[in-house]
Amino acid sequence: MGFFIASIQIPPAVTDFRYFSYRRMARFSNQQIVRELKEGDRLGCRHLVDLYQERLLGEATRVFRVPRLDAEELVSDVLLAVINKINTFEFKRSDGDFHYWLMTIFRNRVRDFMRHRAQTDGLWENFDEAALEDDETYSATEREVVRSILRNYEESLGSPEENEGSAKSSARGALEVIAEVLDQLETWERVLLRCRALEIPYEDIARYTGKTAKQLKVYHARVKKKFLNLLGRQTPKVQ
């Protein structure tokens, strides 16, 4: 009998700790994670990683096109910042507050990465232009408008060694024209452009614009053209 019990092998999937932690994860709220982290419970770190690591990695690589290795470093920086600043965080309205707080940290880190890339390699140089050449979506003049804004942005940032404070304000100034041109569009067009740039699904945008997802898909390219036209008229401001 003893031999029989000893020879029974429990399947690895059941003994694997990750299996249990994953099952538990599905029931974890942000409030629980915050409580665990504030109490110094190590489990909170695992839950944070399980909930956010792949999610943020996906956003960084897929939406903002950060190279995989840089993205991994960026995500670990974000989560480390969460751990270091957790005591300053407080829920004010709902469980989602933590997510928005974390996303703000993420956005700031991606922005810093973009700034660094703009200062060193240049944003345009990292852009996969070949895809556009085949498309013939934009004319050379239209492309030049975008290029000049990006160049302005890069120049306003200066070199990495320069004063960071002044770089930030002038960088924002270089992008002023985008906000101005967007304001000239209709509300639904504005929403469509902003949201699709961040790959928000058409179905979600449709809820806010009063147009169907199918219509939005059709209009997207046209709205982009319109935006570029308006941007072209504002170019003297940029240069």
Next chain:
Amino acid sequence: MNTKRDTIDLLLQVAFLEGKITTHGLYEQTVLKRKPLVRSADAVKAALSQRLEAALLSNRSKATSPLTLGAFLRRLREHQSLRPQDVISRTGISSNIYKMLEHDRISPLKISLKSWKAMRQFFQIPLDALEDMIRRTHQLVFFRASFRTTLARYDTRKNKKMKAATLEKAAEELFVRATLPLPQKEQEKLNAFLKALAEEKA
């Protein structure tokens, strides 16, 4: 990098990151709803978890580690927006001694009872809190030299500045973790000093 990327999208993304345009929380909501498309190796996740746990522990020990006199005096002075000169002129302690005290470079036992009385009155420090800090700081100052000697044997850094900083940090960490008893003679000296300090109050 394989998928097509539009210049307009890049431009709008930069504007979004720089805070020039907003999606009024729609992007953040979408992130929650989207299934993570990128898979990460379990080893990478485990390494990150470990890194976070270490940071969490270090934050916790920083928050719970008892204060030394130097750290306490510095924080209190900064909290009251005072300069070291203000404290020196009001308490009559020499500037060198006060600076050493703020950096835990001198044993509190080396400072006269009269000066301690002035300090306590100036900062309004309760006696029991002061006693605790005096014990801790005396222990730190007493053991610091031996920590440094021990650690120096293990340290291979050539850069002198880096070496000093590493040793300093390590010594402090050791002090926080260790509860080393003082030698009997030193303990007696400390007790006598604290007794005298308490009597000074009366």
